Amino acid sequence: LSKSQQGGRGADCVCSVGMKFTWDINDPKLPQDTKQFDPFQEWTDGYVRFIYSAEDKNAQRHLSGWAMRNTNNHNCQILKKSCLGVVVCSRGCALPDGSRLQLRPAICDKARQKQQKKLCPSCNATLELLPCRGHSGYPVTNFWRVDGKAIFFQAKGVHDHPRPESKSETEARRSSVKRRVSSPPFTPKRRLIETQVNNNKHQQLFIHDLLLFICLFILLQALGPTLLSCVDPSDRISFIEPNFPQHYPAFQSPEPYYNPHNALGDAPSALQKPANPRLYMGRPSYEFQGYLTSPSYPMTSDLCDPRFRFESNKSKTRLCSVCRVAPVLGSSSSSTSSSAPLSSSASFDPQTKPPAGWKDLLKNSAPYSDNHHYYSTEYPCRYPSNTPGSPTALQTIITTTTKVTGLPTYQPCAPPKPPGLPSCSSLMDDTSSSSYSTEVKVMEESGGVIKSLSFQPEPLQTKTERADGYDYRYTYPNTYRYDDY
DNA sequence: AGTTGCGGGTCTC
DNA sequence: GAGACCCGCAACT
The missing domain is CATH 2.20.25.670 (GCM domain, large subdomain)
Structure with a gap:
């Protein structure tokens, strides 16, 4: 046998x-x-x-x-x-989006050694291979x-x-780096000019959208009773959200936008920080996410996992890479509620408290674990990500209204352009003609009538998907994909 | 340059 | 002997 x-x-x-x-x-x-x-x-x-x-x-x-x-x-x-x-930052620093660096170790021994000599793109600490x-x-x-x-x-x-980056994600990042390298040089002066132009453009667009929003609101006030009579009250959503213009970074907190390609100290424009990069596209793009953690393991504090290894076979006691707290034997409490993770970023830390305006939404949202059972039990440090009822969904509505009304096209959905990357126009060249149609994608969530309207660039496909057309969403039940957003 | 598969060899249990 | 691991090679992307 x-x-x-x-x-x-x-x-x-x-x-x-x-x-x-x-x-x-x-x-x-x-x-x-x-x-x-x-x-x-x-x-x-x-x-x-x-x-x-x-x-x-x-x-x-x-x-x-x-x-x-x-x-x-x-x-x-x-x-x-x-x-x-998986290759992680030896300091376990938190990236601005709260996630951790989780690189895919190179398969080739030499390439892996070379990889480990590189520095964390976020805090410049050494990289560490967690075997x-x-x-x-x-x-x-x-x-x-x-x-x-x-x-x-x-x-x-x-x-x-x-989880490290999946192979397809790593390849996508590499190909984006390759494209960036092959693109024309991007001088700081030109960058500054473009930033200023974008500044003005963002402000104008904000006012533009604000007016549209007001118009829409008035329209809804007028037609609302008629429209809403067709909709089950439980499925209605409120269009009134105090934080609605969050995707206009100029009106947000001035904290710097983390740019993985900006590790050398270029002063980033506050305008480059979107409220949530994922709002703008179907998938996080490595065009500007660079070394950000694998989206298949997103917004996590995996290193707090109680299962996390502390290399007990070594004489030294290793602190949790995130919490910097020694493991407590016999206690499963904690790592989530312990000290705040060391972070080089001043950005919003979802592990502490969400910003005002999110509370109610988070309170009313289904727990993160409901849809992501894989992590719910094994990785208790997870915190709620973007939920269907989150402000980003509402922001999406605002963006959509502009598109629906057929007004002059602009690119609020374009990802922020990090220095050294192709300009917005070149980025848009890839998508505008084919993806920026006036089509409105209507998503049904939780059986509701219409919970959100999204208008997104065509999701960036991974090489694997392009190659064979295989849909990984239909794979392992615990597989967490971008699409889950 | 990196991935993948193969296979020879060594070491430990 | 089994299993892990190191190394080099070749084909391929």
């Missing part, structure tokens, strides 16, 4: 085709009568098995969201890969075996570290 058969499979859930059968990757004979296959899982975790179709491109490539390197097991039938962990120790102290291992028309996958171990 194989290990799997000996171990009993009572605990096996039937959530995957692979788990319905009793097999182990080392078995001489694997299940042959599989008529169903599992959809590809990018972020496998735990002791799981899947059976993929041999036609599955991702399975053929032995892809994984985790950074897995090939490990020689001296068995050419079975491909074994072990997890490299995976999720399989009895050893890295989590993935096994791949092609047998007949199926590709058998087995994972052993539970990752004890945050």
Whole structure:
């Protein structure tokens, strides 16, 4: 009997085709009568098995969201890969959006060493590789075996570290860096001029939108009773939000906008800081997010995870990279409520208290964990992200009204342009013609009639998605994608 | 330059 | 002997 058969499979859930059968990757004979296959899982975790179709491109490539390197097991039938962990800032500094730096370790040893010599783009501290120790102290291992028309996958171990960037995200970032390098130089003087121009433009646009908003409000006042009579009161939303013009940075807090490409001290324009970058596009773009943490692991304090390893096998006691607090044995309390994380940024820290105006919305919003069960239990340091009822949704409405009315097009949705990157116009060149139509995307959330209207540039697709058209949203239930926003 | 797969070799248990 | 790990090589992107 194989290990799997000996171990009993009572605990096996039937959530995957692979788990319905009793097999182990080392078995001489694997299940042959599989008529169903599992959809590809990018972020496998735990002791799981899947059976993929041999036609599955991702399975053929032995892809994984985790950074897995090939490990020689001296068995050419079975491909074994072990997890490299994640590269984080040694100081565990918080990025302005509250997230942590979680880079994907380079697979190549030399490239990884080179990578670790680089500095944190946020605080210039050294980078640190957190090795995976999720399989009895050893890295989590993935096994791949092609047998007949199926590709058998087995994972052993539970990752004890945050997710790195997925491969597609890393590639997207690299390609954006490549584009930036190949673009014409961007002089500080020109940058200053453009900033000033943008300043004026933003102010004009704000007034413009404010007027539109007032018009819309008056219109709603006039037509509201008629319109709302068609809508269930429970599904109505308020258009009156005190913080509605938040996507006009000039009218927000003057705190500097973190720019990963600006680590050398360029004075950023306060105008470059959007209330929430994600408002402006379907996905966070590495055009300006650069080394920001993986969006697949967003807005998190993963390093506070109680599961987080403190390298107990070493003599030194390692502090939590985020809380700077030593682990407390036998206590699961805390890391979230302990001292505020060290941060080089003065930006809003969602772990402490949300700004006024958010409270009620957050109070009324479904808990973050509801839709993101993967993190809800395992990574208790998560805090609510952008929820359907959040101000950004309301901001989106404001943006949308301008578009709907067909007034002169401007680019409030364009991401802030960091120095050194192609100008707004060049950015817009990529999207304006095709994506900035007057189409209004109507989303239904939680069964409501219309909770928000969004008008977004076409989401930036990752290379993987472009390559094979595979929709990762239909993958692992605990996979957290940009699209969840 | 980096990824991926392969395989020889060493070390530890 | 099994498993982890290091290293180099080649093909590929």
